[in-house]
Amino acid sequence: MPKKKKKDKDKQKKKDAKAKAKADKEAAKAEKKKEEKKKDKHDKKKDKHDDKDPKSAEGAAAAAAAAADSATKAKNPIDAKKVRKELQEKQQQYVSPFSDDLDEGQFGFGDDQAADLADLEHMLNVEVDEDFFAEPRYFHTLRRVINVLGIQLNDDAYDDQSGKSLLERNPAYQNLQKQASVVESAIEHMSRVYCNALNRSVIQVGRIAREFDDAIGKVEGLRRQLRVIQETIGARHRAANKEKLDKEGETSGDAPEEGQGDMIVASTPSAHMSLRELWMKKLESEALLSLIAKINIVREAPGRFDNLTAGEHKNCRIGAATLCLTEALNTMFSDDVSQVDALSQILENLMTRKGIAASILWETLEDILYLRTANGSVLDFEVSDTSTQQQLLQDPLKQPIDKKQEKRSSAVESPLVVQKAVHFDGESVAEDQEKVEQEKLPMVARRIYNPFHKNYVLLCVEDTGDRDDLSVDSQASESSDGSNKDELDYQENENDENTRRMKRSLSAESMASDEGGDGDGQGRRERKMMIPMSVVKTEVDLVADEMRCYDFETTQLSKQSVQQRYLPRYTDPVLSLRLVTDCLARIGQLPLAESILLKNVEAEIKSVIQKEQARTFYRLDRRKPSQRMRMRGKAADELKDLRRHFMAILSSFGCIMMRLSHFAELSRTILTTDEELSEHVRYPSNFLRPVLDKAYSCMQSEIKDFLRACLQEHISSAKVAQAATSAEPKQKTKIFSFGVLETDNEEQGKKGESGDSKQDRKHDSKQEGDPEVQKDDDEDLPKENTLARFKEMPVSTFVFSVLFPMTETTPQVQHALVFRRSIDLFTDITKTQQEELAQLTEETSIPALARRRSERHEMAIEFLDKAIEDTVLPKLQTQGVNNTIIMTEMQDAFEPPAEANVYARADKIQPLDVAMVHACEGMLAETEQLFMAIHRLPPGGSMYTQLVQILEFLITTFNSIAQPKVDEICVDTTADELLEGYGDDKGKLSVALGKRDAFKMLLNAYEFDLDLMDDEIGTKVGADANGKDDDNNSPEKGSKPKGDDDLGKNKIERFGATMKQEMELLKEYLDFLPFHQESLDYDLIADYELKQATCLAHSLLKVASIMEGRLKSRAKAARGTTRLLENTKQLHDTIKTLKSMGMKMAKFCHVEVLLQL
């Protein structure tokens, strides 16, 4: 018992000591804190109320002293009551800083209130955890509160018999925790489900916070003013009172006491009166000043507008000008200014400027919509050779960036295109137009997906000149692969590294558009082409945003527009459209957009085509004779220029549709939100639909015209022939020889023969390579008038008389296949885009309109499909079958071709570049277009199935002709017997040869995918033998790692084992004993036959390889995975037969050579 007591005592002592220490600590902390707080408060009070009644200062000091005393005394909790009393007493003397009636000397709080507050403060300081006593801005979550409470409870917690801690047994604590988890899950649910709503709320809260800040600023300003006035009044009255007192003092002989005057001032009611009067006066003055300021704004507005739009700097900053104008107009029509009659003249001026602004905006809008501006800019590098260009294209990050660009291209990651730009920009193209400009790539590589805007598929203002290797065709694949010829494939271009980089590059605009979730790098279908609504709804800063997208680099300014003003030029189409739309909305012109655009859309689209024609002509015309000769030799490049021209047109049309859709989206959003503007439009959600439809139908009809001209063989060939015969042979190579530039010829004719001879001389010397003359010749080209000459030229005329003659090709109905995929993609993308627009803007008219449109007009894709089905496929089928049969039945169809000397070829020449037998060459050529068609027709359709069947038939026919030729060489030879084998040895040698690395290397050289042909390596014969073989002799799989099988671990052992297998089969023929040799019956073939056999093996393997490649999906192949086209399994099997024939012939040649040794 005594021990227990002792222990209890000790415990008690310890507890007391702990409590004391804790109390000391807390007291020390509280003291420190209080001192700091009082200091802060005191400083603040000092700042704010220096000029106030000295009483208040005394009071504050007293309160501070009292607080300090109380803090020191609060160390002992027993004295708390005493302290409170003292505090109450001292606080009676304390003047609250929040008291308004300072003059009257009233306290801010009552006695009771002050006492309560002091109590509260003390309680907070001493009893509550200091963690709560922090700045209110440090918000503590419920979780934090629970944790703090938990820690506090844990200090005294001990484990009882149940083993549960105090916290676990505390139901209130548990409830609190449950509540916290419920709250957290609710918050999580809210943040997930109502993400958008929360975002919106955040925006609203931000706005409110901004307004609140403004209000605070205003209140502060007012208080400051009040203080100034107070000071002023106080000083005056003090002076007046002083004078008065002086006078009284003089009369009475007493000197006035200090501070008395102030007291008088403070207490005199006349001071209040004068303050009110002055306040009113001040308000009056302010109103007057504001009126003057408004009049100033209105007065200066026309001048500022002119300066911004037509200043000497030549930069038309229409955004800033519109802002200024609308501000002035709003001021003008405000209640106070509108009544001033003297401003009527200014009003007239403003209205004139409004008209000018509207004209500029309409023209700028058309410039943007029809690709005359906002196309970004293009970098120029002096690149000497093609290899460097390739390198630069491949590694654009390493390209040099000029200084100017470096300054402003923080948003641009890398320049992507290396090219020189030549402008055909309207009538006022300067003389030095030929000089290549330094421009940049599209500054804004938008994350808003634009499939038409490629870094090397240019829009309307740039040209790649002669650098064809940088064009869309630069991605051209092997000449042998017909299916890979359409370089205009968008999907392929998507895979291009540069394009991907371009898409990755950001700008401020694109950053904003991230909200739309379009930058996730997923497939095309998931990417958004329209501007995200969150971006659309954000405000546009007409001044700053205009500067962001203004094109300062372009030295060549666009046409002079309204009253000698230069039109603005931009780099970013989206931002510039937003600017213009906002400006139009501000001046109330937006509802007119539909009618104004509807008027010009057709003419503008035609002008775009004409520009493309002019550019194509210029490019073809600039091509040097040597290049033409080079082009002539390549069959694959025949349609390159044609495709390029067509692609340029499609690209332009796509971009126009894209910009029109963006404009429609922006306009609809503004019209639906702005009540004033929406009154003028009947259906804001369908706004600009007629414009979009008209533009689209115009594009479709233009595309059809182009296609019609390219496909009509009879008429066009006659016209081309006429064009060719009408010109002299000498003039054919000249630039004005196609009747395009007749006026120029006439002028030249007037100059006489001397001019002609001069031109001839130049031409001759140019051919000789005289650089100076060449330069002069280039300068003489009348480029400034090129566009004018194409102004009235319809598409069909251009195609007949310029495009085909200059590219030295003829119109053919088969060209339909070349254009089909591009048009299909164009149609598909445009449709998706319109659907997206309709979805975003809640458009209702699109399904009905689309139906009506399809009923009225035939789409280009439908026209093309009809042509393919009715004409192209039957023609190709007949042509293919007939020609293949003719080629295979020729006398030398399977004879080795007469090749150049072997030493003329490089040692490392690729097998696919070596010539084949005529039959194979012919078959490959005939199936080329059919294979090309397979990639361009919609898979699964009737045309597609028909085409696959045609191909299957063709290849089967060829196989049936080639098989007898193979048999003719092989049958009844020892090598063939060995390969075939008899009895148990059937096919064993073939399998053994298939296991050889050399055989796999051969197949690799022919670009066969070994992973896909495991079963084929042993050939069919070998595969039969596999079934009979035991496990040890099973054929090695092509992709199987070496050394895993029974053939040995290292290479030499493996080779030795393979050789052993082969030797067993060739044992008979390796026995050189004379009597044995005499008994053997050798049937070997002659050298010539061996040559024929190897050539046939090569030809069959090459044909099979190329055809297999053509059957693969290109898009998939680009991503690294190979996949066959749909519904082509049987066709693939037919090609496999061809391949197995080739492999058999190769093995036959191998065995034959061994036997002849």
Add this chain to the structure above:
Amino acid sequence: MLKSCCNCKPGCALSLVFSLLRKECFIESYLTLSSSLLIFARIRRMAPVAQSTALCAKDAVRIPTAVNNVSEYITGTMDYLRESTSNAMAAYAFSNAGQYIPACLMSTVRVIAVGEGIIERAPLTMNGIECLDRSAAVLYKDLKAAIGFQSHFFDIEVTAVAFEQAATFTALMEMSIEELAEYYTTHSQSEEFSDDDFELMFRMDGPRRVGDDRQFKKLKNVIKKRKKEKEEKKEAADLAAAGIT
């Protein structure tokens, strides 16, 4: 006529000759026959090496004509094929020759060891063995030159090993019986050559030895015994190890 004959098999050529003879076209039939005989003569170029007198030459080391023919065939055919087919295909046709030619050389050695071929008429000389050795070197060099342009198809390591094996086998002929016995004792486990090949060598009369078949049998028995003893020892050791555990 000759061309048409060349395109056919030798059998076909003969039938053509008979048909010409039946038609009494004697000159043409003579030409066809001679060309077809030429074809027959060209086959199996390595086989006649065993018949070469160079193997019995006492005065000098000469390369057999057949070996020169093979070299010529390799280079000539390679160029000929490359005219009309791809380099890869031509190289593939000759890809196994690197292992096949040494096998032919070894076969020739076996023929000599058996005592067939030119050996029937005259004894094998050291020059003859040297000439076989040099033939291997010549063929290796020519083959490498011919297929080397497509280095993927010519595995230099495997080819070198195969030729080295052939050279070793040829060198067995010039050893004395003691040297051969020692070699057999040391290399019997290596599976480089079969027991049949060693037996053939022991039986053969070479320039430095007289064939002794019995010695081979003795050695074989000794080696067998040793092998057996080793195996027994190993088994015993294994059993002892198992007993302990």
